[in-house]
Structures are given as C-alpha cells and as structure tokens.
Amino acid sequence: MEITREMMLEMYRRMVRIREFELAAIDLFKRGMVKGAIHAYIGQEASAVGVCMALRKDDLIAGTHRSHGHNIAKGADTKKMMAEILGKETGYCKGRGGSMHIAAFDTGSLGALAVVGAGIPIAVGAALAFKLRGEDRVAVPFTGDAGCNTGNWHEGLNMASIWDLPVVFVLENNQYGVSTRITNSCKIKDLSLRAQSYGIPGVRVDGFDVLAVYQAAREAVERARRGEGPTLLVTESYRFEGHYAGEPEVYRDRAEVQEWRKKDPIPRFRRYLLENGVANESEVAAIEAEVKQEIADAVKFAQESPQPDPATAMDYIYA
Amino acid sequence: MATVQKDAVSLGVTKPTMSPDLIVQVPPGVPAKEMSYQEAIREALREEMLRDPSVFLLGEDIGKHGGAFGVTRTLYDQFGPERVRNTPISENTIAGAAIGAALVGMRPVAEIMFVDFSGLAIDQIANQAAKLRFMTGGQCKVPMVVRMPQGGGAGKSTAAQHSQSLEVWYAHIPGLKVVFPSTPYDAKGLLKAAIRDDNPVVFLEQKFLYSFRGLVPEEDYVLPLGKCDVKHQGSDVTVVASGYMVWHAMAAAKQLEQEGISVEVVDVCTISPLDEETIGRSVRKTGRAVVVAEAVRSYGPASEWAMVIIEQAFDYLKAPIVRLTGRFSPVPFADSIEKGFWPDTEDVVQAIRKVMSY
Numbered sequence: 001m002e003i004t005r006e007m008m009l010e011m012y013r014r015m016v017r018i019r020e021f022e023l024a025a026i027d028l029f030k031r032g033m034v035k036g037a038i039h040a041y042i043g044q045e046a047s048a049v050g051v052c053m054a055l056r057k058d059d060l061i062a063g064t065h066r067s068h069g070h071n072i073a074k075g076a077d078t079k080k081m082m083a084e085i086l087g088k089e090t091g092y093c094k095g096r097g098g099s100m101h102i103a104a105f106d107t108g109s110l111g112a113l114a115v116v117g118a119g120i121p122i123a124v125g126a127a128l129a130f131k132l133r134g135e136d137r138v139a140v141p142f143t144g145d146a147g148c149n150t151g152n153w154h155e156g157l158n159m160a161s162i163w164d165l166p167v168v169f170v171l172e173n174n175q176y177g178v179s180t181r182i183t184n185s186c187k188i189k190d191l192s193l194r195a196q197s198y199g200i201p202g203v204r205v206d207g208f209d210v211l212a213v214y215q216a217a218r219e220a221v222e223r224a225r226r227g228e229g230p231t232l233l234v235t236e237s238y239r240f241e242g243h244y245a246g247e248p249e250v251y252r253d254r255a256e257v258q259e260w261r262k263k264d265p266i267p268r269f270r271r272y273l274l275e276n277g278v279a280n281e282s283e284v285a286a287i288e289a290e291v292k293q294e295i296a297d298a299v300k301f302a303q304e305s306p307q308p309d310p311a312t313a314m315d316y317i318y319a
Numbered sequence: 320m321a322t323v324q325k326d327a328v329s330l331g332v333t334k335p336t337m338s339p340d341l342i343v344q345v346p347p348g349v350p351a352k353e354m355s356y357q358e359a360i361r362e363a364l365r366e367e368m369l370r371d372p373s374v375f376l377l378g379e380d381i382g383k384h385g386g387a388f389g390v391t392r393t394l395y396d397q398f399g400p401e402r403v404r405n406t407p408i409s410e411n412t413i414a415g416a417a418i419g420a421a422l423v424g425m426r427p428v429a430e431i432m433f434v435d436f437s438g439l440a441i442d443q444i445a446n447q448a449a450k451l452r453f454m455t456g457g458q459c460k461v462p463m464v465v466r467m468p469q470g471g472g473a474g475k476s477t478a479a480q481h482s483q484s485l486e487v488w489y490a491h492i493p494g495l496k497v498v499f500p501s502t503p504y505d506a507k508g509l510l511k512a513a514i515r516d517d518n519p520v521v522f523l524e525q526k527f528l529y530s531f532r533g534l535v536p537e538e539d540y541v542l543p544l545g546k547c548d549v550k551h552q553g554s555d556v557t558v559v560a561s562g563y564m565v566w567h568a569m570a571a572a573k574q575l576e577q578e579g580i581s582v583e584v585v586d587v588c589t590i591s592p593l594d595e596e597t598i599g600r601s602v603r604k605t606g607r608a609v610v611v612a613e614a615v616r617s618y619g620p621a622s623e624w625a626m627v628i629i630e631q632a633f634d635y636l637k638a639p640i641v642r643l644t645g646r647f648s649p650v651p652f653a654d655s656i657e658k659g660f661w662p663d664t665e666d667v668v669q670a671i672r673k674v675m676s677y
C-alpha cells in the first residue's frame with residue numbers, strides 16, 4: 001500500500017495539530033479558564049492519526065474521555081472544539097458536553113463517551129446497522145489500555161466477532177489507567193493476544209510510529225470493509241502528561257517519563273520526513289507555523305464566543 | 320393479518336385472573352378482535368417491522384424460542400435471523416448496540432429478558448442513550464426501544480431476581496421515556512408509538528398481564544406517549560395506578576359503584592415524562608386520592624404521584640392521600656410470605672373506604 005507524499009504531510013499536520021491543541025488547552029486550564037479537566041492526548045498522536053488516515057469520511061469513530069486527538073485526527077474543526085472546551089454556544093456540542101464529550105457528527109465522530117469502554121457496544125451497533133443495510137462502512141471505537149478489562153470491551157469484541165461486523169477495535173496502550181499500570185491490571189503483556197479468545201486477528205504495533213499504525217489500520221479496515229469481520233489493533237505508546245492536566249503523578253518517576261519522552265512521535269516523524277526527502281525544512285516549518293496560527297485563532301474564537309443562553313437550559317433533552 | 324398464535328406456556332405466563340370486560344377501550348361498532356397483552360405486543364412489533372425496514376429486534380433467545388415469554392415467537396420465521404437477532408448474554412452490549420444502530424438511522428427494539436437483569440445494561444441506557452442527544456448539543460437522536468418484562472403476580476412470582484418493578488430506575492433519568500401499558504389495547508398502541516418516537520424509550524411489560532385479554536382495533540392506531548389515560552370516570556375519589564394495579568383499581572371501582580361510591584381510575588401508562596395535568600385535574604374534581612403501584616414503597620412511583628397531587632390539588636383535598644405499594648422487601652418466594660406483598664383489589668377497596676370516611 002503506497003503512502004503518498006501528500007498523505008505523509010497530512011499525517012504530520014494532524015499530529016502537530018493535536019499537539020498544539022493540547023498544549024493550548026492545558027495552558028487555558030492552568031490559567032483557570034477551563035472548568036472540569038483536560039485529559040491530554042500528548043504522546044499518542046501517531047495512534048489516532050495513523051488510524052483515522054486509514055478511514056473514509058463516512059466511517060465512524062467513538063471516543064473516550066481522552067478524545068481531543070481522535071476528533072482532530074478524524075477531521076474536526078479546532079475552533080468548534082476549543083469553544084466546546086470553554087463551554088461556549090459555538091462549540092460542537094453547544095457547550096453541553098465540554099472536553100470529555102466532544103462529538104463531531106459531521107466528520108463521523110459519534111462522540112466521546114467518558115465511561116470507560118462505553119463506546120465499544122455503540123460502535124458495534126453502528127457496524128451492525130452498516131451490515132444490515134449492506135453498506136461498506138467501518139466503525140472504530142478507541143479505548144485506552146484500561147478499557148480492555150471492562151465488560152463492555154469483552155461483550156463488544158465477542159458480539160462483533162460472532163457476526164463478522166466491520167469494526168476495528170483500537171486499544172491504545174498508554175501504559176496507565178489513571179494511576180494503575182497496565183502490568184498491574186492485566187496478566188498478559190501483549191494485549192493483542194486477547195483477540196484469540198474471540199477468533200479474530202490481533203495486531204500489535206508501535207504507537208509512536210504513524211506509518212506503522214497506518215499500515216496496520218489500513219489492513220484491518222480493508223478486512224472489515226470486505227465483510228471479513230473485526231480486528232483488534234493494539235497501539236503501544238505512552239501518556240506523556242498526567243491522567244489530567246495538573247495531576248500530581250505520584251505513582252511514577254519523572255525519570256520514567258523522561259525516558260519515554262525520547263520516543264516522542266512528532267520529532268521522530270519530522271526526522272523521517274526530512275531524512276527521506278519527503279519534505280524539506282522550510283516545508284515542515286511552514287506546516288508547524290500554519291498549525292500554530294490555526295490554534296491561536298481557535299483559542300481567540302473560543303474566548304470571544306458566548307456561553308449558552310440560560311433560556312436554552314432545557315433544550316436537547318428530548319428530540 | 321397474522322394468525323393469532325396460541326400463547327406459549329412460558330415462565331410466569333399464567334391464566335388471566337380478570338375478565339376482559341373489566342376494561343373495554345374499543346367503542347362498539349369499531350372492527351376489533353380480542354387478543355392477549357402478549358399478542359398485542361407481538362402484533363405491534365410485526366406491523367412496525369412490515370411498515371419500516373429500519374425496525375429490527377435484538378435480544379437473548381428471541382429467535383425461534385421467542386424470548387423467555389414467547390412474545391417474539393413467529394417473528395423469527397417471518398422476518399429471519401437478521402431482523403430478529405439472537406444475541407449472546409450481554410445485556411450492556413444489547414442496549415449499547417441498539418444505541419449505535421439508532422445513531423446511524425435504524426429503529427432497534429432491544430429485549431432484556433427480565434427488568435431485573437437490566438442492571439447489567441443500565442450504563443448504556445441511563446448514561447449513554449439518555450444523554451447522547453443532550454451532551455452533543457442536539458447533534459443526534461437515539462430512536463430505540465428497550466422492552467423489559469417486569470413485576471410479579473398473585474402467587475406466581477419467581478422470587479427476588481425475576482419479579483421486581485423497577486420503573487423508577489429509568490424514570491429518574493432525564494432523556495428517557497418510560498412506558499408501562501396495562502391492557503392489550505394500550506400495549507399495542509403505545510409500543511407502536513415508542514418505536515416511531517425519536518427518543519430512547521424503556522417499554523415495560525407487566526408479565527402477569529401477558530395472558531390478559533382485551534379488544535384491539537383491527538385498523539392501525541398509535542397512542543400518544545406522555546399521557547395518562549382515564550380508564551374510568553368518577554366523581555368521589557381518584558385512584559392513580561399503573562400496570563397490573565390498574566386492573567385492581569378497576570375491579571375496586573366496579574365493586575364500589577354498587578355502594579354508590581364513584582371512583583375515577585387514572586392509568587399512568589407513560590411513567591415518564593409524567594402527565595401531571597391529568598392527575599391534577601382528576602383530583603381537583605374528586606378531592607380524594609389513592610395512589611397504587613406494584614413497585615416497593617420507598618422512593619417509588621406512588622410517592623411521585625402523591626407529590627404531584629399535593630402540588631396540583633392540595634387545596635382541593637378532603638382527605639390525606641393513601642399510598643398502596645409493594646412491600647419494602649426483596650420479592651419472596653414462598654406463597655405464605657409472598658401473600659400480601661403487592662396490593663390487591665381488596666386493598667384498593669379498603670383504601671378508598673378510608674379516604675371516603677376521613
């Protein structure tokens with residue numbers, strides 16, 4: 001499967017966009033302008049981008065409490081996302097959802113569901129609808145490593161496998177569920193082995209390597225589209241920030257974090273682009289500058305937008 | 320029209336203890352046929368599946384077996400395994416898959432075998448289905464139905480994990496509609512409405528009522544969600560009830576009519592959103608109220624109805640409201656301790672006498 005220059009530059013753009021978005025969101029949070037919490041996706045950008053670049057616009061994703069990255073990777077508008085994080089009427093969810101519930105149905109994002117594993121059954125149901133209607137669309141629920149111990153996850157993988165549904169289950173192993181290391185919550189180290197219990201392929205890939213994620217996702221997506229059923233795709237990476245912005249991280253050493261940060265997927269892919277002559281320094285720098293400006297504009301848009309009118313407090317409860 | 324199937328002998332489905340003549344809802348002259356509550360539900364499913372290809376069923380053992388109570392029996396033969404979809408025992412994913420299908424334009428009807436098992440599905444129903452439209456700022460709608468049999472019946476209950484009445488679990492959640500029909504006529508018309516509604520609807524079926532019979536119109540009809548139904552007009556006292564308790568209220572009303580006590584029976588056939596207006600209007604007319612629910616006493620539906628009466632008709636009350644409910648206990652098994660667990664006709668009669676003599 002050939003990966004064109006344009007695709008690689010788009011991958012880089014989306015990864016940088018996620019990084020800059022998260023840094024801006026954390027900055028706003030630290031300045032006391034965001035209520036609730038920010039669960040940053042920093043360090044995992046290659047996972048969402050690699051997967052979503054393998055999807056069509058009409059394929060669907062379902063997210064988690066840590067889904068800014070998934071939404072951006074699927075093509076969401078950063079202005080509407082930032083406005084949502086600040087609880088503004090101009091946000092994707094008109095300020096009703098906030099950071100943990102960004103949904104962008106116009107891009108195929110069914111929404112971020114903040115109960116761990118909850119997106120799994122929902123994606124399975126969407127895939128069932130595709131199959132019933134004879135459509136060749138694919139549903140992709142993202143879950144963190146800790147999600148693979150929920151009933152949702154096991155029930156969902158089982159149901160999708162018995163019906164050969166077009167689902168790619170992306171399990172993003174960032175090593176921690178809040179404070180608990182995955183090695184303390186799963187007996188096995190290679191989580192892709194769990195696919196065997198459901199009779200489906202399990203693939204484990206370096207989640208810092210966007211091209212490797214893309215290749216693996218592409219294969220799984222095409223398999224699903226052909227009607228051959230679901231795949232479990234495990235992307236191995238690391239959560240560079242705390243569970244939420246400002247979290248004290250008493251459960252891990254700084255040295256451990258520093259060691260993992262050396263694997264940062266963005267400088268790595270940047271080097272790849274330069275060393276392989278995909279782009280030159282000024283082209284890469286131009287992408288970075290454009291994205292920085294886009295995020296600055298998003299912050300300004302969000303800050304200047306109004307909160308919802310109190311008269312609309314009871315809207316959207318019933319259709 | 321489909322042939323009427325003989326009701327299967329299934330868990331808890333027993334002979335009706337009340338005559339269909341007690342509640343007649345079809346006016347004379349309208350073409351109608353008598354059928355059971357269970358058949359009425361089946362016919363609603365069948366007609367909606369014929370009318371709309373986006374309607375499909377999923378649940379445990381609902382295929383050839385027809386579900387624990389035989390409600391979906393014959394539908395599998397008619398519509399096949401794709402649209403009458405047997406699932407593994409995975410309640411949360413049954414509910415969640417219904418949500419996902421609904422989000423992309425289907426109208427799934429999920430069956431949870433007993434409401435008691437729905438604890439395993441409550442995250443998907445209460446946290447996801449109910450809230451998705453709100454928390455996405457109206458980007459989506461979730462047109463799905465979750466059917467769940469609930470409740471017990473005189474001497475026929477199946478103990479603590481198969482006989483509860485749990486409508487308040489769902490009625491407490493904004494974003495859900497909760498429907499609880501008492502008659503074949505209501506069951507058919509309300510289920511069709513629930514399937515056509517654009518919101519997640521929890522559709523509760525009183526399983527002791529499955530064998531109860533009544534007249535159902537032959538023509539297509541749909542009843543409104545969110546409305547109480549005045550099953551019997553009266554002027555002295557209002558009995559607010561739902562499910563099987565409506566039959567006890569009606570039996571009590573018939574009995575007391577002979578003594579000159581005029582009883583109005585308000586059937587809360589949609590538990591949520593609650594039609595407060597109809598309850599209020601009735602009690603402002605009668606000035607007396609008895610509230611009767613099968614669910615256990617504390618924080619139950621009867622308590623909610625009593626509060627609505629206080630808010631809507633306090634100045635009109637001539638006597639304190641009497642509340643009849645299930646006993647605040649797990650549902651017992653042995654007949655000797657199951658007896659008296661739920662209100663019956665005699666309890667309603669006594670409660671009415673009490674408010675009349677205050």
